[in-house]
Amino acid sequence: EDQVTQSPEALRLQEGESSSLNCSYTVSGLRGLFWYRQDPGKGPEFLFTLYSAGEEKEKERLKATLTKKESFLHITAPKPEDSATYLCAVQAWRTQGGSEKLVFGKGTKLTVNP
Amino acid sequence: NAGVMQNPRHLVRRRGQEARLRCSPVKGHSHVYWYRQLPEEGLKFMVYLQKENIIDESGMPKERFSAEFPKEGPSILRIQQVVRGDSAAYFCASSPLESGGYTFGSGTRLTVV
Numbered sequence: 001e002d003q004v005t006q007s008p009e010a011l012r013l014q015e016g017e018s019s020s021l022n023c024s025y026t027v028s029g030l031r032g033l034f035w036y037r038q039d040p041g042k043g044p045e046f047l048f049t050l051y052s053a054g055e056e057k058e059k060e061r062l063k064a065t066l067t068k069k070e071s072f073l074h075i076t077a078p079k080p081e082d083s084a085t086y087l088c089a090v091q092a093w094r095t096q097g098g099s100e101k102l103v104f105g106k107g108t109k110l111t112v113n114p
Numbered sequence: 115n116a117g118v119m120q121n122p123r124h125l126v127r128r129r130g131q132e133a134r135l136r137c138s139p140v141k142g143h144s145h146v147y148w149y150r151q152l153p154e155e156g157l158k159f160m161v162y163l164q165k166e167n168i169i170d171e172s173g174m175p176k177e178r179f180s181a182e183f184p185k186e187g188p189s190i191l192r193i194q195q196v197v198r199g200d201s202a203a204y205f206c207a208s209s210p211l212e213s214g215g216y217t218f219g220s221g222t223r224l225t226v227v
Contacts (some may be wrong), residue, residue, distance in 0.1 A: 036218075042220050049215050103159070104149075
């Protein structure tokens with residue numbers, strides 16, 4: 001069974017204090033690994049897709065990296081507006097009778113204090 | 115372009131009533147997914163539909179839950195005879211292809227009293 005574990009569950013940073021969020025996964029055959037941001041009362045907002053080990057993607061203060069067992073979301077010099085829950089999800093190649101649904105972790109709740 | 119539209123945003127039902135949740139995908143997207151988010155839990159897959167077809171319903175409870183995506187109109191997630199344990203946020207997502215990042219709606223928050 002495909003599984004995603006995110007750590008830490010919660011993270012408090014001071015504005016400007018860089019850090020990383022971890023996403024460990026086990027999957028039968030990785031088609032893609034996804035990062036989403038979710039604000040309270042809203043739906044997840046797509047950030048990145050990573051497809052193969054060694055791949056990196058960047059967007060503003062965020063950078064996502066991927067290895068064969070885990071992904072990191074690096075946050076450089078965060079601002080209070082980066083406060084949100086960050087979700088990691090994996091998509092496996094289709095198995096007979098199944099679909100390429102996303103399997104999500106429980107998320108990391110990030111709080112950035114001014 | 116409008117994103118994924120879900121309505122209602124909030125829905126309160128008494129135990130035993132029916133709940134109908136609606137989802138209009140992004141224009142041009144033919145793949146619709148429903149996910150449920152319980153408090154302190156991650157998003158859990160429920161069902162994947164294309165127009166007029168259920169492709170994968172492996173995450174749907176066997177009883178009381180059904181979903182459709184008709185040729186015309188929104189996708190509907192229907193919960194019959196709701197119980198307190200059905201209280202959750204229900205999210206719909208759509209995509210133009212079977213793989214790739216989805217676009218999620220803002221969700222319907224169902225409260226069963």
